[in-house]
Amino acid sequence: MQTAKESTRADDREGAIADTVARVREIESTQGVSPQSLEAIKGELMKLATRTELFPVEDFPPPEQAAGHPSCLYLLSEDDDHRFALYANSTNRRYVNAPHNHTTWAVIVGVHGEEPNRLYKRTDDGGVEETGMTVVKQGTGVAFMPDELHSLDIPGGAPMLNFHMYGLAIPQLFKREYYNAREHSWHYYPPHTDIRDARTGSLEAGSEKTGSGQSA
Ligand SMILES: [Fe+2]
Structure with missing residues (x-):
């Protein structure tokens, strides 16, 4: 049973998310997908991220220690056609993944804690070269075009x-x-990940876990 305070928070969160996603849709619709439009999308998400009172860690706990994967994604919003998917990535454990692309645009913005992102470019011999590191935390973010690489x-x-x-x-x-450095080879991630539906209504019914295993 939710308390009145939690219910109000969930309602306020739903409204703030809906407003942000509407502006993100508008940016993509009018500007397309480019580094410049992704900066604008990042700006909208950074504004949402300042509403830390709507996104307490207690509402999005990290996976239990017994869970195989150290982090999980809470689904906050997704259109009926699966466009514009917003997740909260939650962890309190060490988590490293391989250099990978997303095949769609991706924007990461900090709310609580720090998420170091390593940036890469492909090399002529079929590998990757690290080009930089950015620490995503409150007030910062990073945006990737569909073919750009990070870990x-x-x-x-x-x-x-x-x-x-x-x-x-x-x-x-x-x-x-994703790139397997040991084998010097590229592979496809399995399509599913540890995603827990946290949209309003889903939380009241208990979070739904779909699939397991792969990274964001
Ligand atoms: Fe990623």
Whole structure:
């Protein structure tokens, strides 16, 4: 049973998310997908991220220690056609993944804690070269065109909650590539990830876990 305070928070959160996603749709519709439009989308998500009272870690707890994957994604919004998917990535454990692309645009913005992102470019010999590192935290973010590469290098030890927004929902992304440095080879991520539906109505019914295993 939700308390009145929690109910108000959920309602306020739903409204703030809907307003932000509406502006993101508008930006993409009028400006298309470019580094410039993604900066504008990042700005909208950073404004939403300042509403920390609407996104307490207690509402989006990290996976239990027994869970196989150290982080999970809470689905906050997704259109009926699976466009404009907004997630909250939650963890308090060390989590590192391989360099990967998304095959759709992606924007990551900090809410609580720090999420170091390593940036890469492809090399002529079929590998990757690290080009930089940016720490996503409150007041910062990073945006990726569909073919751009990054990896997460989260130290753990403290709660972390960040927004990850994608042009298309992760379960619809069948050809996200990641690089296996040991084998010097590229592979596709499995389409599903640890996604828990946290949209209003879903939380009251209990979160739904779909699939397991792969990264954001
Ligand atoms: Fe990613």
